Amino acid sequence: MKKNNIVLVGGGSTWTPGILKAMTTHLDQFALNRVVLYDVDAERQNVIGEFAKILFQEEAPEVEVAYTTDKEVAYRDVDFVFCQMRTGGFNMREQDEKIPLSLGLIGQETCGPGGFAYGLRSIRDMVEMVNDVRRLSPDAWILNYTNPAAIVALALDRIFPDDNRILNICDQPVNLMRSYAKLIDHDVNKLEPTYFGLNHFGWFTAIYDEDGNDVAPKIKEIALNGGFSPVDAEQRDQSWLDTYAMVEDMLKDFPDYLPNTYLQYYLYPEYKLAKLDPHFTRTDEVRAGREKKVFAECARIVENGTASDSSVVHNDAHGDMMVEVAASIANNLRKTYIVIVRNDGIVANLPDDVMIEVAASLGKNGPAPYAVGQIDTFYKGLIEGQHAFEKLTVEAYLEGSYTKALQALTLNRTVVDAKKARQVLDALIAANKDYWPELK
Numbered sequence: 001m002k003k004n005n006i007v008l009v010g011g012g013s014t015w016t017p018g019i020l021k022a023m024t025t026h027l028d029q030f031a032l033n034r035v036v037l038y039d040v041d042a043e044r045q046n047v048i049g050e051f052a053k054i055l056f057q058e059e060a061p062e063v064e065v066a067y068t069t070d071k072e073v074a075y076r077d078v079d080f081v082f083c084q085m086r087t088g089g090f091n092m093r094e095q096d097e098k099i100p101l102s103l104g105l106i107g108q109e110t111c112g113p114g115g116f117a118y119g120l121r122s123i124r125d126m127v128e129m130v131n132d133v134r135r136l137s138p139d140a141w142i143l144n145y146t147n148p149a150a151i152v153a154l155a156l157d158r159i160f161p162d163d164n165r166i167l168n169i170c171d172q173p174v175n176l177m178r179s180y181a182k183l184i185d186h187d188v189n190k191l192e193p194t195y196f197g198l199n200h201f202g203w204f205t206a207i208y209d210e211d212g213n214d215v216a217p218k219i220k221e222i223a224l225n226g227g228f229s230p231v232d233a234e235q236r237d238q239s240w241l242d243t244y245a246m247v248e249d250m251l252k253d254f255p256d257y258l259p260n261t262y263l264q265y266y267l268y269p270e271y272k273l274a275k276l277d278p279h280f281t282r283t284d285e286v287r288a289g290r291e292k293k294v295f296a297e298c299a300r301i302v303e304n305g306t307a308s309d310s311s312v313v314h315n316d317a318h319g320d321m322m323v324e325v326a327a328s329i330a331n332n333l334r335k336t337y338i339v340i341v342r343n344d345g346i347v348a349n350l351p352d353d354v355m356i357e358v359a360a361s362l363g364k365n366g367p368a369p370y371a372v373g374q375i376d377t378f379y380k381g382l383i384e385g386q387h388a389f390e391k392l393t394v395e396a397y398l399e400g401s402y403t404k405a406l407q408a409l410t411l412n413r414t415v416v417d418a419k420k421a422r423q424v425l426d427a428l429i430a431a432n433k434d435y436w437p438e439l440k
């Protein structure tokens, strides 16, 4: 098995310890030669970089580990880029949530005006990253998790249409699959999904077990009786437990398919708005919880010089998925993953240029998506509206167009009213002046 050189972009991310741990537990599937962490924030990365050195020294001393803020070093001679950057950090995520909420609109990291704002910030740095990687490692696979993945995927498809080694992925479908499996007491690796939609905007149409039986009806029945919760419920903050509980509401209203949890913001914007606290948003929860815990624990490990007694690096769906996806590509395993790809006829009644989220077989030539066929009017209508929002957001960025930005926000189901769209757009422009192109 080839030993791979990896760069983790956003090395100072709160998810990095879990991903590093997953790398050490998957070496039989995904062999490593070198792991480099790259970040623009030296302070964040140093703590996690030092932790990485200890972890690998104990678990896999043959793997070379380094961290750097020099992209010329980071992107050279790389086989796989794992990308999870957050342009503007948690300070800007807080603005993405609190500005819309202060104006009576949903404030969320990837949905609505918050997702729009984050999207315009992410595109610039993501394009720079792809250009740098291609200059230094032309054949590297770029596996991107940076959010909002829907907008990032659409922008990268527009800007690098011939680059077929960029793959955008979200861990939410895997996390939902793990949760379904626990609900029906089944091995998740023996379940195969059929799924369609956009990122954070899709549905499981069926979940097949090893005998070819669809277990989705059984899952729905349990969920409809209030039995649905995340597989890792004991590690979840209250807002995630509330989110999973909304699946019951969604199934009562729309029983056809199992929904992605993010649909709650688009289907029930007023109800969710009433539940969100404009003064204590998800960013506050993450700062007080995951961020604090990860950095304190990594600092403690560095101080003690051992990671053997650590709880911060539990195996989580996110890290496992990132490594398993890379393994499927590197070793041509052709396992099934839900990924984001150009439609090109997969959903027969949607345009080719929609970046859809769908199940695909993943091998050394990239994703081979499974055909979906025609989708029904309700789902088609929802997707077309959301795609128009995403497309206008990308075009607003590329053309520096205020009008397209306003059109995008007006089309979003969490906004709708054009006067509110203008109000939130103007407030977001002021907050993002260091990150966005000028919108005229």
Ligand SMILES: NC(=O)c1ccc[n+]([C@@H]2O[C@H](COP(=O)([O-])OP(=O)(O)OC[C@H]3O[C@@H](n4cnc5c(N)ncnc54)[C@H](O)[C@@H]3O)[C@@H](O)[C@H]2O)c1
Binding pocket: 009, 010, 011, 012, 013, 014, 015, 016, 038, 039, 040, 041, 044, 045, 084, 085, 086, 087, 088, 089, 090, 125, 144, 145, 146, 147, 148, 149, 169, 170, 171, 172, 318
């Ligand atoms: N696709 C998914 O399902 C999924 C799941 C989890 C997290 N994410 C995404 O992963 C990213 C990281 O999330 P987090 O909560 O750990 O945030 P975080 O702020 O803790 O980590 C992001 C890191 O990226 C760094 N960074 C910012 N701009 C950079 C650049 N241009 N180049 C290199 N590094 C840069 C920051 O300094 C920071 O250390 C976010 O985009 C988040 O939305 C996606």
Ligand SMILES: O=P(O)(O)OC[C@H]1O[C@H](O[C@H]2[C@H](O)[C@@H](O)[C@@H](O)O[C@@H]2CO)[C@H](O)[C@@H](O)[C@@H]1O
Binding pocket: 147, 170, 171, 172, 173, 175, 240, 282, 286, 316, 317, 318
């Ligand atoms: O609010 P955050 O920063 O905790 O999370 C935002 C991310 O939420 C989803 O990721 C889940 C993931 O599916 C699950 O496996 C586990 O790792 O928890 C994550 C959230 O706690 C979503 O898919 C990502 O896109 C978001 O960035």
Ligand SMILES: [Mn+2]
Binding pocket: 149, 169, 170, 171, 172, 200
């Ligand atoms: Mn996601």
